[in-house]
Amino acid sequence: MAKARVAVLISGSGTNMAALLYAAKHPDCPYEIVLVASNNPEAEGLKLAHGEGIATFARAHKGVDRDAFDAIMLRQIQEAGATHVALAGYMRILSDAFVEQWEGRMLNIHPSLLPKYTGLHTHQRALDAGDTVAGCSVHLVTPELDAGPVLGQTEVTIRPDDTADTLAERVKMAEHQLYPRILSAYVSRDRDPEWLLAQVRERAMAQPEADEVSSHGMPCFGIIGGKKFAYVSVDHHGDGKTALLVKISGAEEQAMLIDSDEDRYYRPAYFGDGWIGIRLDLGDTDWDHIADWLAKSWRAVAPKKLTKLMDVAGKF
Numbered sequence: 001m002a003k004a005r006v007a008v009l010i011s012g013s014g015t016n017m018a019a020l021l022y023a024a025k026h027p028d029c030p031y032e033i034v035l036v037a038s039n040n041p042e043a044e045g046l047k048l049a050h051g052e053g054i055a056t057f058a059r060a061h062k063g064v065d066r067d068a069f070d071a072i073m074l075r076q077i078q079e080a081g082a083t084h085v086a087l088a089g090y091m092r093i094l095s096d097a098f099v100e101q102w103e104g105r106m107l108n109i110h111p112s113l114l115p116k117y118t119g120l121h122t123h124q125r126a127l128d129a130g131d132t133v134a135g136c137s138v139h140l141v142t143p144e145l146d147a148g149p150v151l152g153q154t155e156v157t158i159r160p161d162d163t164a165d166t167l168a169e170r171v172k173m174a175e176h177q178l179y180p181r182i183l184s185a186y187v188s189r190d191r192d193p194e195w196l197l198a199q200v201r202e203r204a205m206a207q208p209e210a211d212e213v214s215s216h217g218m219p220c221f222g223i224i225g226g227k228k229f230a231y232v233s234v235d236h237h238g239d240g241k242t243a244l245l246v247k248i249s250g251a252e253e254q255a256m257l258i259d260s261d262e263d264r265y266y267r268p269a270y271f272g273d274g275w276i277g278i279r280l281d282l283g284d285t286d287w288d289h290i291a292d293w294l295a296k297s298w299r300a301v302a303p304k305k306l307t308k309l310m311d312v313a314g315k316f
């Protein structure tokens with residue numbers, strides 16, 4: 001299975017980047033680091049990455065406006081062929097355009113138990129508040145600062161004699177354990193059959209009168225008391241694929257789809273010309289597109305009385 005390709009952005013010592021990088025040396029790690037980039041040419045972490053044979057890029061942001069600077073970074077990341085971005089102590093607010101480009105594929109580590117203490121001085125604020133636990137969070141990056149969905153957290157006990165520095169040191173240790181773990185789980189997720197099936201289920205069950213059944217051990221979705229409109233094929237006869245099978249118009253459409261993208265589309269064995277297999281495990285599935293396929297397939301098997309009702313409802 002191809003590894004996810006991660007670009008790491010840093011501004012300082014880069015110890016989290018180092019944790020991600022050394023975890024990636026393990027053969028089982030589902031990601032590799034393809035670039036370490038920084039807005040600070042003096043960032044210590046750049047030397048470490050370079051010494052480990054990782055491509056690096058640095059450009060000082062001073063005097064360059066935010067959009068132009070982010071466009072420079074974006075180009076580097078794209079040229080490195082990154083599939084994901086990991087922010088690791090990258091102390092610059094990103095432009096909305098950059099965040100949108102990577103939405104769902106960009107993670108950050110933050111030294112607090114979010115949603116507590118977004119922004120800076122997290123340790124001092126935890127101490128000032130008299131908290132007994134601090135910690136760190138890995139979250140998805142969304143346009144609002146430190147507010148994206150939390151993917152994982154580690155609690156760190158606060159000791160009575162802690163200062164912001166002593167606490168920061170222990171939180172860092174926790175960060176170094178947490179980040180590689182969460183990043184690994186996250187990039188594996190879109191190849192995990194259970195997660196992929198759950199994504200299909202959510203969209204298939206949103207169709208009118210949809211029902212989940214199982215056929216020869218294959219999860220499938222049909223219309224209650226009627227025909228099936230989708231199957232999820234997981235390692236069928238050991239083919240190693242996770243795919244969605246949906247109805248199409250026939251041999252011509254099937255050939256056209258396979259021709260347009262032969263890595264993604266295939267002729268599902270035993271299903272004939274009226275179905276197409278769509279790989280879900282390539283790591284770049286467009287889930288809106290899958291929802292459209294499911295709606296189209298549902299329509300192909302739905303009894304007239306149901307589609308008529310839908311058409312009437314659609315007019316209002």
Ligand code: GAR
Pocket residue numbers: 010011012013014015016017088089090109110111119172175
């Ligand atoms: C880490 O503690 C990270 O959580 C924090 O900066 C430090 C970077 O250290 N990030 C933020 O505060 C982001 N809001 P590192 O350069 O040694 O990885």
